[in-house]
Amino acid sequence: MTAERVLAGLDPDQRRAVTAPAGPVCILAGAGTGKTRAITHRIAYRTLKGEISPRHILAVTFTARAAAEMRARLTALGAGRVQARTFHAAALRQVRYFAPRLLEGRAMPELVESKGRLVALAAAHHGLRVDRTGARDLAAELEWAKSSLVEPGEYVVAAAKALREPPYEAAKVAEVFAAYEALKRRQGVIDFEDMLRAAVWGIEEHPDVAEQVRSQYRHFVVDEYQDVNPLQQRLLDTWLGGRDDITVVGDASQTIYSFTGATSAYLVDFPRQRRDAVVVRLVRDYRSTPQVVGLANAVIKQARGAEAKLRLELIGQRAPGAEPDLKIFPDEPAEAVAVARRCRELIAAGTPASEIAVLFRTNAQSEAYEKALAELEVPYVVRGAERFFERTEVRQAMIALRSAVRSTPGETPLVQAVVEALSATGWVRDKPPPGGAQREQWEALAALVALAEDYARSPDLLPLGQAGAIQHDLSLSAFCEELARRAEQQHAPTVEGVTLASLHSAKGLEWDAVFLVGLAEGTLPTTYAKTPEQLEEERRLLYVGVTRARQWLWLSYGQSRSPGGRARRPCRFLPQLGPTRTGLEKASVAGGSRKPVNRRSTVVSCRICGATLMAGADRKLGRCPTCPSDLDEELYQRLLEWRAATAAEQKVPAYVVFTD
Ligand code: ATP
Numbered sequence: 001m002t003a004e005r006v007l008a009g010l011d012p013d014q015r016r017a018v019t020a021p022a023g024p025v026c027i028l029a030g031a032g033t034g035k036t037r038a039i040t041h042r043i044a045y046r047t048l049k050g051e052i053s054p055r056h057i058l059a060v061t062f063t064a065r066a067a068a069e070m071r072a073r074l075t076a077l078g079a080g081r082v083q084a085r086t087f088h089a090a091a092l093r094q095v096r097y098f099a100p101r102l103l104e105g106r107a108m109p110e111l112v113e114s115k116g117r118l119v120a121l122a123a124a125h126h127g128l129r130v131d132r133t134g135a136r137d138l139a140a141e142l143e144w145a146k147s148s149l150v151e152p153g154e155y156v157v158a159a160a161k162a163l164r165e166p167p168y169e170a171a172k173v174a175e176v177f178a179a180y181e182a183l184k185r186r187q188g189v190i191d192f193e194d195m196l197r198a199a200v201w202g203i204e205e206h207p208d209v210a211e212q213v214r215s216q217y218r219h220f221v222v223d224e225y226q227d228v229n230p231l232q233q234r235l236l237d238t239w240l241g242g243r244d245d246i247t248v249v250g251d252a253s254q255t256i257y258s259f260t261g262a263t264s265a266y267l268v269d270f271p272r273q274r275r276d277a278v279v280v281r282l283v284r285d286y287r288s289t290p291q292v293v294g295l296a297n298a299v300i301k302q303a304r305g306a307e308a309k310l311r312l313e314l315i316g317q318r319a320p321g322a323e324p325d326l327k328i329f330p331d332e333p334a335e336a337v338a339v340a341r342r343c344r345e346l347i348a349a350g351t352p353a354s355e356i357a358v359l360f361r362t363n364a365q366s367e368a369y370e371k372a373l374a375e376l377e378v379p380y381v382v383r384g385a386e387r388f389f390e391r392t393e394v395r396q397a398m399i400a401l402r403s404a405v406r407s408t409p410g411e412t413p414l415v416q417a418v419v420e421a422l423s424a425t426g427w428v429r430d431k432p433p434p435g436g437a438q439r440e441q442w443e444a445l446a447a448l449v450a451l452a453e454d455y456a457r458s459p460d461l462l463p464l465g466q467a468g469a470i471q472h473d474l475s476l477s478a479f480c481e482e483l484a485r486r487a488e489q490q491h492a493p494t495v496e497g498v499t500l501a502s503l504h505s506a507k508g509l510e511w512d513a514v515f516l517v518g519l520a521e522g523t524l525p526t527t528y529a530k531t532p533e534q535l536e537e538e539r540r541l542l543y544v545g546v547t548r549a550r551q552w553l554w555l556s557y558g559q560s561r562s563p564g565g566r567a568r569r570p571c572r573f574l575p576q577l578g579p580t581r582t583g584l585e586k587a588s589v590a591g592g593s594r595k596p597v598n599r600r601s602t603v604v605s606c607r608i609c610g611a612t613l614m615a616g617a618d619r620k621l622g623r624c625p626t627c628p629s630d631l632d633e634e635l636y637q638r639l640l641e642w643r644a645a646t647a648a649e650q651k652v653p654a655y656v657v658f659t660d
């Protein structure tokens with residue numbers, strides 16, 4: 001790969017960002033416009049030009065999956081040695097590396113897996129008995145406070161100023177907050193926010209640490225910058241130490257974590273704060289069909305808030321595809337069954353299961369879809385790790401792993417150690433049970449082993465200054481910390497299958513087919529969203545969901561939650577959508593001329609496989625004349641091969657256009 005080749009797959013605006021000289025660069029753009037592509041290409045371009053060594057670059061983002069995605073894209077561009085991590089992972093590595101020096105030989109405090117239990121204990125100290133939901137709400141409130149750099153003594157005023165709606169009286173929350181901090185100190189444990197604070201403290205209070213870290217990291221890149229919180233920003237500023245070689249990219253319309261303290265203000269203010277910044281705005285959407293782009297524009301058009309001023313309408317670049325489906329079902333189970341059937345049809349027609357996602361507002365919605373997919377034997381993966389990390393066998397396995405750390409300290413091949421610890425609980429690696437619940441339990445533990453294998457393969461950290469290399473820590477104890485981090489951040493290991501995920505965890509990702517389900521008042525927007533700001537965040541969530549789809553988009557809701565239940569109104573953001581073809585007017589065909597596509601074109605989609613049908617196809621049936629279900633075996637195989645080949649060449653989408 002040469003630097004020039006890196007520029008080849010970019011449009012002129014993306015190139016401007018990629019080739020900008022060292023210094024602040026800010027890309028403000030909507031979903032699917034190639035922000036992540038631009039930053040990975042910028043990193044590759046600069047390293048290939050010899051402007052900066054890969055080991056001096058730190059790329060950060062917010063979820064492990066997004067970091068993995070960034071690493072994969074960098075590797076494909078020949079820049080695989082660049083560190084791309086989540087804020088948490090980057091901070092954890094730094095803290096672990098310097099711990100022996102800063103703690104003078106004392107053991108590093110253990111990371112608490114979940115705040116809930118400690119928060120409930122802290123609440124009990126103050127005579128407040130909370131159930132699981134209460135503990136979760138309190139823990140979320142403390143996470144907001146800590147991420148917003150608010151101390152217990154400042155909580156009451158800060159919460160009022162931020163228009164928070166604390167789960168209990170603010171003064172009570174402040175007391176619980178203080179008790180929680182004291183409890184952690186007594187138990188010698190830290191939480192995730194403490195770890196970020198420790199990374200800041202290590203640098204701010206220790207000039208030698210500051211010098212070493214800053215000589216290592218010279219260029220910073222932040223993806224999804226609209227979701228940075230004040231604590232993470234403080235860490236970023238600390239890493240920078242007054243320098244300005246930083247590239248940030250984000251979309252204020254995709255801020256969906258403000259309930260945890262995230263704010264798009266840093267992104268929006270970036271050009272003002274750094275007047276010499278190269279600012280790039282991108283509007284061409286390369287991800288989705290014009291139909292999906294049109295819908296996304298319609299969803300976000302009505303949004304209010306500071307970011308609205310900055311928003312530019314997206315212009316779809318891909319060939320037209322199927323119209324998004326908007327479906328209404330009598331109840332949620334009926335909705336789930338219909339979604340599962342459609343998934344099965346798409347898979348039968350050649351869409352890989354891993355290219356399909358069912359996205360919902362709350363994890364509790366997952367269950368109906370798990371059941372419906374399982375009944376049709378469609379493979380699926382639940383992302384959003386409550387399911388995975390809260391499984392009894394996974395929790396027990398994690399306890400077994402931690403006790404193995406205590407009983408056999410010292411160096412381990414890691415994977416073997418994990419297998420041995422799990423075997424001690426009765427798990428037999430070579431004997432998967434034939435089916436049922438036991439098989440599921442076996443699979444969950446096999447997924448833990450696969451995670452250990454992945455972890456052992458991930459690249460070493462690069463040399464730090466003159467002081468030698470930080471080795472990727474392959475000890476069982478480091479792996480346990482990694483698991484704790486994942487459990488906290490809800491990253492279950494990936495398996496091939498239809499993705500079931502919350503809208504929050506889908507950020508930055510894309511699939512060929514996306515089902516947005518449960519679009520009813522009370523679910524999206526959630527009943528908890530009351531203030532105008534909270535409702536705006538719900539709208540942004542819908543926008544994030546819509547923009548995940550490359551090819552097919554399905555929007556649906558069940559009128560009641562259960563059969564015969566009370567009817568709900570459709571999501572308030574839906575009726576404003578209008579005709580979903582608006583995007584077509586501005587569309588141009590990928591790789592072709594900018595000729596506008598006639599909005600009255602005869603494009604329809606096949607009901608069976610979703611393929612685009614032009615004039616001449618059997619419109620009455622809305623079905624391909626040669627849909628796989630009607631093909632003989634040989635033709636079907638040829639169709640699948642053709643699709644795979646066009647997809648591999650990254651031409652226009654791998655669908656079939658029949659013109660008679
Ligand atoms: P999000 O806001 O959802 O994070 P994004 O702006 O980061 O989106 P990318 O994920 O970088 O967008 O790009 C969206 C899709 O468009 C990807 O599949 C990417 O490969 C493709 N893409 C981006 N730019 C181009 C381009 N110039 N030519 C062809 N494809 C492109």
Ligand code: MG
Pocket residue numbers: 035036037223508
């Ligand atoms: Mg992105």
